[in-house]
Amino acid sequence: MRTANMADHYALIPAAGNGSRMGGKRPKQYLDLAGKPMIYHALRRLAGSPRIRRVYVVISPADAYWDDYDWREFASKLSVLRCGGSIRADSVRNGLVAMASEVAENDWVLVHDAARPCLSAAQLDRLLDEAGSDPVGGLLAMPVADTLKRADTSRHVCTTEPREGLWQAQTPQMFRHVMLLHALHQMRDTVPTDEARAIEALGHRPLLVAADNSNFKVTYPRDLYLARLILENPDD
Numbered sequence: 001m002r003t004a005n006m007a008d009h010y011a012l013i014p015a016a017g018n019g020s021r022m023g024g025k026r027p028k029q030y031l032d033l034a035g036k037p038m039i040y041h042a043l044r045r046l047a048g049s050p051r052i053r054r055v056y057v058v059i060s061p062a063d064a065y066w067d068d069y070d071w072r073e074f075a076s077k078l079s080v081l082r083c084g085g086s087i088r089a090d091s092v093r094n095g096l097v098a099m100a101s102e103v104a105e106n107d108w109v110l111v112h113d114a115a116r117p118c119l120s121a122a123q124l125d126r127l128l129d130e131a132g133s134d135p136v137g138g139l140l141a142m143p144v145a146d147t148l149k150r151a152d153t154s155r156h157v158c159t160t161e162p163r164e165g166l167w168q169a170q171t172p173q174m175f176r177h178v179m180l181l182h183a184l185h186q187m188r189d190t191v192p193t194d195e196a197r198a199i200e201a202l203g204h205r206p207l208l209v210a211a212d213n214s215n216f217k218v219t220y221p222r223d224l225y226l227a228r229l230i231l232e233n234p235d236d
């Protein structure tokens with residue numbers, strides 16, 4: 001029997017969204033980015049890490065694009081799960097259920113958006129090291145850099161909010177399989193926009209692991225230009 005110290009690491013990429021804010025002809029995870037479908041870049045980073053044992057990609061049961069591409073370079077590490085849900089949290093929860101027979105309860109799962117293609121190897125390693133040393137786990141995140149305004153419904157400023165202690169959550173978010181699955185089951189009636197929110201609701205305090213804005217989420221059309229620039233000028 002393995003102990004918690006011997007836990008393996010697995011990655012889960014939710015990729016069942018529509019990319020409605022991107023407004024493209026196909027879901028944004030399949031839009032061309034530096035000559036590849038966007039999801040390729042997240043997959044390459046995670047599957048390329050010797051510390052990650054297997055990568056699970058969750059796509060929609062109705063996905064009509066995945067099979068258009070050749071994924072053979074990832075064959076030894078890749079599993080595709082056609083169990084995406086109507087919101088991100090459902091896709092993640094369904095993926096966790098589907099992979100349950102292949103992972104141990106205390107194995108770590110790194111949930112990473114298909115729409116964050118610029119994750120660097122250094123950021124990934126930092127998360128693995130720091131969150132892996134925390135009893136709960138943690139997530140990449142970035143301290144808020146701008147002054148924060150709270151607006152009324154007519155977009156006039158009500159107040160300037162203190163930004164001390166505020167961080168923007170990114171992915172990967174890394175938690176034990178059993179804890180994350182339990183947390184997402186408990187949140188069934190509310191919509192957590194990230195995994196950490198569900199873990200927090202159990203009373204735990206995930207660790208914030210400092211990242212930078214190169215790991216941003218591609219959401220709007222102009223984000224594609226920035227992502228391409230970063231991918232064409234990698235740090236590592």
Ligand SMILES: Nc1ccn([C@@H]2O[C@H](COP(=O)(O)OP(=O)(O)OP(=O)(O)O)[C@@H](O)[C@H]2O)c(=O)n1
Nearest residue numbers: 014015016017018019020021086087088091114
């Ligand atoms: N039902 C959903 C919704 C989102 N995602 C995934 O969650 C990640 C982050 O979500 P987001 O950037 O919001 O993607 P979309 O939901 O596709 O975009 P939008 O909200 O603009 O429609 C993406 O990899 C997306 O594919 C998912 O797996 N299942």
Ligand SMILES: C[C@](O)(CO)[C@H](O)COP(=O)(O)O
Nearest residue numbers: 088113169170171193194217
């Ligand atoms: C998980 C996430 O990427 C953390 O920033 C984010 O919450 C997902 O984005 P969404 O637009 O809320 O789906």
